[in-house]
Amino acid sequence: MKEKDLQVIIATDCGSTTTKAILIEKKGDTYRQTFRGEAPTTVEAPFEDVTKGVLNAITEVEELSGRKILDGEKIITPNSGNTGADIYVSTSSAGGGLQMMVAGAVKTMTGESAQRCALGAGAIVMDVLASNDGRADHEKIERIRQLRPDMILLSGGTDGGTVTHVVELGQFIKAADPKPRLGASYKLPVIYAGNKDAREKITEILGEGTALMKTDNLRPILERENLMPARHKIHDIFLEHVMQQAPGYPRLMNMVHAPIMPTPMAVGLMVEKFAKAKNYNVLAVDIGGATTDVFSVFSGVFNRTVSANLGMSYSISNVMAEAGLPNIMRWLSFDMDEQDLRNRLKNKMIRPTTVPQTVEDLQIEHAVAREALRLAFDQHKMLAVGLKGVQQERSISDAFEQTATGQSLIRMMDLNYIIGSGGILAHSPRRIQSAILMTDAYQPEGITMLAVDSIFMMPHLGVLAQISEKASLDVFYHDCLVKLGACIAPRGLAKEGQNIMEWEITEESGSASGGKQSGVLKFGELIHIPFKAKGKISAKPVKGFDMGHGNGIKIEGEIEGGVAGIILDGRGRPFEPPKMHSKRIADLNKWSKSVEMYPV
Amino acid sequence: MAHAYTPGLKAIPCTVLRKKRMLPIPGKVLAESGKQIDALDVVAQTELPGKVYPVNVANRLGISPDEIRGYMVKRELDKVKKLETIAENKPFISWFKTKIESPVAGTVESVSELTGQVLLREPPKILPLKAYIKGRIAEVHPNFGVTIETEGTFIQGIFGIGGETNGEIAAAVESPDEELVAEDIKELHKGKIVIGGKHASLNTIKRAIEIGVHAIVVGGIHDRDLRQILGYDIGVAVTGTEQIGLTLVVTEGFGMIPMAEYTFRLLKSREGEKASVSGATQIRAGVMRPEIIVPGYPKNVTQCKKDEGRGWIEPGDPVRIIREPHFGVIGTVASLPPELTKIPSESRVRVLEVTLPGGEKLVIPRANIEVLEK
Numbered sequence: 001m002k003e004k005d006l007q008v009i010i011a012t013d014c015g016s017t018t019t020k021a022i023l024i025e026k027k028g029d030t031y032r033q034t035f036r037g038e039a040p041t042t043v044e045a046p047f048e049d050v051t052k053g054v055l056n057a058i059t060e061v062e063e064l065s066g067r068k069i070l071d072g073e074k075i076i077t078p079n080s081g082n083t084g085a086d087i088y089v090s091t092s093s094a095g096g097g098l099q100m101m102v103a104g105a106v107k108t109m110t111g112e113s114a115q116r117c118a119l120g121a122g123a124i125v126m127d128v129l130a131s132n133d134g135r136a137d138h139e140k141i142e143r144i145r146q147l148r149p150d151m152i153l154l155s156g157g158t159d160g161g162t163v164t165h166v167v168e169l170g171q172f173i174k175a176a177d178p179k180p181r182l183g184a185s186y187k188l189p190v191i192y193a194g195n196k197d198a199r200e201k202i203t204e205i206l207g208e209g210t211a212l213m214k215t216d217n218l219r220p221i222l223e224r225e226n227l228m229p230a231r232h233k234i235h236d237i238f239l240e241h242v243m244q245q246a247p248g249y250p251r252l253m254n255m256v257h258a259p260i261m262p263t264p265m266a267v268g269l270m271v272e273k274f275a276k277a278k279n280y281n282v283l284a285v286d287i288g289g290a291t292t293d294v295f296s297v298f299s300g301v302f303n304r305t306v307s308a309n310l311g312m313s314y315s316i317s318n319v320m321a322e323a324g325l326p327n328i329m330r331w332l333s334f335d336m337d338e339q340d341l342r343n344r345l346k347n348k349m350i351r352p353t354t355v356p357q358t359v360e361d362l363q364i365e366h367a368v369a370r371e372a373l374r375l376a377f378d379q380h381k382m383l384a385v386g387l388k389g390v391q392q393e394r395s396i397s398d399a400f401e402q403t404a405t406g407q408s409l410i411r412m413m414d415l416n417y418i419i420g421s422g423g424i425l426a427h428s429p430r431r432i433q434s435a436i437l438m439t440d441a442y443q444p445e446g447i448t449m450l451a452v453d454s455i456f457m458m459p460h461l462g463v464l465a466q467i468s469e470k471a472s473l474d475v476f477y478h479d480c481l482v483k484l485g486a487c488i489a490p491r492g493l494a495k496e497g498q499n500i501m502e503w504e505i506t507e508e509s510g511s512a513s514g515g516k517q518s519g520v521l522k523f524g525e526l527i528h529i530p531f532k533a534k535g536k537i538s539a540k541p542v543k544g545f546d547m548g549h550g551n552g553i554k555i556e557g558e559i560e561g562g563v564a565g566i567i568l569d570g571r572g573r574p575f576e577p578p579k580m581h582s583k584r585i586a587d588l589n590k591w592s593k594s595v596e597m598y599p600v
Numbered sequence: 601m602a603h604a605y606t607p608g609l610k611a612i613p614c615t616v617l618r619k620k621r622m623l624p625i626p627g628k629v630l631a632e633s634g635k636q637i638d639a640l641d642v643v644a645q646t647e648l649p650g651k652v653y654p655v656n657v658a659n660r661l662g663i664s665p666d667e668i669r670g671y672m673v674k675r676e677l678d679k680v681k682k683l684e685t686i687a688e689n690k691p692f693i694s695w696f697k698t699k700i701e702s703p704v705a706g707t708v709e710s711v712s713e714l715t716g717q718v719l720l721r722e723p724p725k726i727l728p729l730k731a732y733i734k735g736r737i738a739e740v741h742p743n744f745g746v747t748i749e750t751e752g753t754f755i756q757g758i759f760g761i762g763g764e765t766n767g768e769i770a771a772a773v774e775s776p777d778e779e780l781v782a783e784d785i786k787e788l789h790k791g792k793i794v795i796g797g798k799h800a801s802l803n804t805i806k807r808a809i810e811i812g813v814h815a816i817v818v819g820g821i822h823d824r825d826l827r828q829i830l831g832y833d834i835g836v837a838v839t840g841t842e843q844i845g846l847t848l849v850v851t852e853g854f855g856m857i858p859m860a861e862y863t864f865r866l867l868k869s870r871e872g873e874k875a876s877v878s879g880a881t882q883i884r885a886g887v888m889r890p891e892i893i894v895p896g897y898p899k900n901v902t903q904c905k906k907d908e909g910r911g912w913i914e915p916g917d918p919v920r921i922i923r924e925p926h927f928g929v930i931g932t933v934a935s936l937p938p939e940l941t942k943i944p945s946e947s948r949v950r951v952l953e954v955t956l957p958g959g960e961k962l963v964i965p966r967a968n969i970e971v972l973e974k
Contacts, residue, residue: 137653137654137656137717138651138652138653138654141651141652141654142651142652163714164665164714164715167712167714167715168712168715168717171654171710171712171715171717171719172654175652175654175709175710175719175721176652177649179625201714290836309835309836314836314837314883315835315836317833317834317835317836317837318835318836320833321832321833321834321835322835338824339822339823339824342822342823342824342854343822343823343853343854343855344854344924345823346759346823346826346834346853346854347853347854347855347922347923347927349834349836349837349883350758350759350837350853350854350881350883351758351853351922351923351970352883353967354922354923354965354967354968355923355945355947355949355965355967355968356923356945356947357923357924357925357943357944357945357964357965357968358924358925358944358945359944359945359946360924361923361924361925361945362945362947427947429945429946429947429948430946599944599946
């Protein structure tokens with residue numbers, strides 16, 4: 001079917017607990033998401049067939065929309081009147097998603113490139129093995145034996161570079177004889193994407209015991225990564241081997257009209273499409289119950305990381321373990337006994353589907369969410385870096401300002417957009433809560449637009465983009481993205497109460513109020529302006545503060561509001577809640593009140 | 601909508617249970633279909649391949665990898681003892697002789713002329729798989745294991761640590777709201793499954809380990825104590841491999857929470873009988889909860905039914921509230937209003953009305969209750 005003929009699209013995302021279906025229909029010249037349905041995922045016993053959950057979710061869409069989509073267990077195609085759909089697409093992260101182990105010769109060079117490659121393909125990286133990873137050789141072999149990945153990505157050496165280290169890694173994999181997670185009687189898929197000179201030796205070593213596939217070197221020279229061939233190979237193996245072993249997936253693969261994608265890969269694709277279409281630097285996060293995925297596009301470079309044990313239910317206790325209780329308590333605007341907090345978080349871990357009933361309980365979850373978002377972002381910043389080991393030519397002027405290779409690509413002042421998704425951000429009772437959580441965790445600088453994915457639709461739209469970019473972007477702008485509003489935050493530090501910026505915001509002419517608002521932002525202040533329209537901003541920071549054009553330099557530009565309004569954040573950058581207990585409680589209450597974050 | 605899907609923890613006086621007992625890798629099944637077996641019988645076993653130890657012989661002898669075979673004393677597939685010479689150089693003066701000794705006993709697996717590495721493998725280890733529960737072999741899974749069927753009492757906890765164990769049930773407290781204190785643990789509890797009430801402290805658990813208690817089943821523990829016992833914070837609830845000296849099963853949650861009276865009475869009714877207990881917990885898709893299984897019919901029970909798990913909740917069902925501000929409170933479902941209701945946190949969720957034993961009614965999010973499955 002040609003792209004222009006698409007009128008009705010059905011899409012599903014099979015998550016580990018819920019399968020979500022959405023219906024997209026062309027209204028005039030624009031595609032809109034019209035109905036949604038969901039049902040428990042049926043990968044586990046007693047069903048052990050993912051298509052049952054898919055059919056249940058689609059049945060709910062049928063009931064709500066009045067459109068007959070299913071004929072028994074088949075999707076009716078093409079659409080005709082009030083029956084059928086033109087295409088069906090799906091993503092999947094059920095059954096633990098795609099789990100990989102990667103290996104490279106040098107940890108910070110080919111090891112890191114292999115990690116970026118696997119993450120970009122939507123995988124959870126269980127471990128990064130490298131010749132210099134600090135573990136004794138027998139420990140590496142033991143680790144490979146213990147893990148049961150879906151596949152291994154073996155890289156190492158630039159073309160013409162080291163052979164010995166790569167071959168040694170191959171020998172370790174052979175000696176460990178790892179078994180795949182699904183289908184114990186199958187050979188484990190291994191992708192070789194390292195030094196081309198070692199291909200023959202690797203085939204000798206791993207050709208028999210594993211399902212070995214070879215592709216182009218993912219780091220042919222130190223100065224360049226070539227991740228796409230290996231990423232495509234990962235996706236092929238995901239479809240041919242991993243999915244074939246998962247309960248019901250062979251049937252699901254027969255139902256879809258485009259290859260099934262791992263959920264994070266589809267989300268990443270959507271983030272990339274959005275960043276490219278708008279020429280923005282974008283940060284997107286999906287905070288789930290077990291894991292937190294972070295995606296970024298800076299200057300056109302895409303990166304994804306997954307923090308496998310940072311989440312709001314199954315992994316809530318791990319957030320406490322990694323962040324430490326004091327870091328969670330620093331966001332609480334009331335006194336709380338440490339033992340009580342510990343027990344509450346553990347009780348959420350063992351009963352992960354419960355919801356906060358009281359405001360106090362909600363605030364505790366928000367405190368944990370800030371830390372989970374922060375920690376996952378820290379991990380992202382460590383991987384979203386320039387290539388390490390690259391030789392740099394320096395001029396005399398550079399000698400005074402030498403920078404190492406492998407600098408983080410994430411520059412908060414250059415960030416245009418933050419998109420949050422996952423229950424705690426998408427379904428917070430007040431939208432301002434999501435805006436403040438992201439502001440506190442990420443500390444955006446200058447002017448940054450905040451948004452949330454209304455019902456976690458990005459996976460569906462990412463996989464749809466393979467067939468129709470227009471349909472996926474139409475729905476993304478109109479139905480998926482809920483604009484919260486801009487955060488305006490000058491970078492710098494001062495004494496509390498000191499004037500740090502004069503500001504003026506004018507609504508674009510023709511808007512309902514068409515008004516102008518202005519004022520002076522003081523250090524330590526958080527100002528909330530209800531503002532849903534587009535407009536212009538002029539902001540003049542004082543000396544010592546920067547809005548993106550330099551120390552004390554005025555900026556003028558476009559600004560956009562949203563359902564939460566505009567936040568003027570005068571708490572300084574870098575921001576940390578006060579250390580002194582009483583001051584911290586007073587400030588948190590003051591800020592919460594100024595933005596009306598919680599009911600009084 | 602008249603009912604809602606809310607799975608709960610099971611506490612069933614008598615049910616038909618089937619347990620799949622499988623080896624992690626193929627091996628030999630020792631039990632025969634239809635045979636009666638005891639909990640401690642071995643039903644299958646396999647050989648786990650030994651650990652691999654690489655030795656970079658070329659580096660240590662200062663030779664290039666392609667010369668390695670000329671220096672090897674042992675060849676591929678040769679058996680070696682610990683500290684036995686596997687390679688050596690041949691200097692003119694014997695004083696300069698360097699011998700490379702094997703760090704382990706095992707077999708020479710490979711010698712690489714490209715990397716100069718020699719891989720040594722330890723002998724395989726026998727892995728026996730015990731039945732864990734007393735019952736009948738209902739099915740044999742060739743090369744992997746068996747399914748055992750038994751009839752008896754089945755109780756699930758909410759969280760546990762430690763692996764599978766067995767022992768006689770012994771109640772150390774009189775009521776479910778009594779705290780299990782260190783003094784309650786006596787010498788006679790050695791090798792037994794001790795039933796407590798609302799809480800077991802760090803001292804109690806330490807005392808039980810000292811005495812040699814096999815398992816403690818209790819309403820609640822404090823997270824702080826758990827950290828002390830394990831030496832680390834549990835991040836994700838995937839447990840069962842901890843080796844602290846006993847198995848711990850928590851039936852209600854973290855804090856001081858009386859054990860559900862029904863669970864306590866059921867356990868007490870099987871006092872003196874042999875039980876199988878596992879602390880293994882996995883809280884993620886495909887959830888696994890800790891369990892207590894007592895094979896055989898309880899007194900006054902003449903028929904065991906297959907557990908089919910109803911999977912929904914109706915007015916009149918007994919429920920436990922599992923989140924603040926009423927955590928641990930038990931009541932019965934009064935009604936299930938279908939519309940979304942705004943709760944104090946301002947979220948709009950589906951709720952139910954719960955009647956407490958005193959007659960008071962509470963409105964609780966449906967996600968925050970657990971049906972008591974009997």
